Amino acid sequence: MTESILKKKMGIEKEIDDFLNQISEAGLMSKNGMDAYLKKNMEAFAQALTSIRNTEHRGDDLRRSIEQDLYKKTLIPESRGDVMTLLEDMDALLDRFTGLIWQFEIERPDICAEFHDDFKELLLNSVEAVEAMVRSCRAFFKDINSVADHIHKVVFYEKESDKVTTRLQRAIFGREDLRLSHKMHLRFFAKQVDRIADEAEDVSDRLNIYVIKRTL
Template identity: 60%
Template sequence: MDNILKKNTTIEKEIDDFLNQFSEAGLLFKSGVDIYLSGKKDRFQRTIDEITQMEHKGDALRRSIEEKLYRKTLIPESRGDVLDLLESLDALIDRFKGTLYRFDIECIEIDPKFHDDFKELVRNVVNASEALVQSSRCFFKDISSIANYMHKVSFWETECDKISTMLQKRIFRDTELRLSQKMQLRDFVRHIDKIADRAEDVADDLSIFVIKRSL
């Protein structure tokens, strides 16, 4: 019995750690984009290394949680939902990392006149993901308060859509850029906006899990 208690305490801590990793990955992503736009290549490389490590740690935590959930047959009625949630959040960490890698690989040139819009888009994406983290914490600890955060995910996702549309219009109406540059920039905008879309999808799934768990 003591062993079960100990394992459970560990799994609670592991889930908290995993959510911390997710939250920090978002912040690192934001700071990485800022650094890239400021042209500090060395610091950007360090950020990429950090987010890669963070992604590995997140993977390890997820696997450890999954293994414990199955081996100890914990929370049998919500196990599938919890695993879905963790995998979705892990995929979002991958997206944060993947986007920074894309900056590094493609070495995209972003005209300073678009910098503020890019930064705002990234800030809103991180806000959406942060609201998702808070919703997830509530799902585990305080299900009755989850509504306070869930709607914010949708709010920030809509904001991201607005900025993304506005930014793409500005890019394509610009007369100085070549079409190839415009298309590359558009892909980047869509790629970043996609993170907020996925965060909203995860929040939608979470709302179903909440209904299933409601007492």
């Protein structure tokens, strides 16, 4: 009851900020989750999984509430469609982080110790790409002129992520002692992590267009 009253009182600006916080936090939690998994600390990993699932739920709730507000109050009619797509795209990034940790939980990949650093670096690049994307979004709402300052970082981290993925895949498939199925399993996880940065870049491309449309 109290929560719903508080929610109603929360302005849409605050809701959007909060929604973007969830995405940012989901990135950090996925990093914690992977670290715990690689260290075989399954208790910490389970905690990270619970936290990231809660974050995803909260993100979904916030997105729905924002979208309802946008339509019910007919806010920002000229940019409503763009903002809706942007929020859904950002929510998809949040889902990607959650999905990654879930896949670790379900498939339990056997990651050789020599690949640990590359996997960590790969995820770090994806998290940074999403982080830059979150900053771009905040700028889109508050200070449209500085969006470009953040978008170029998304592109940078995506490229870094591509480099690490290529390197990692070469290393995986260069190992003679591993079975092909194992190699393909590891490649799948590397691709899953890389895809987060790729998607962040796709969202940033669309955001660029929204910025042009809103430029006075």
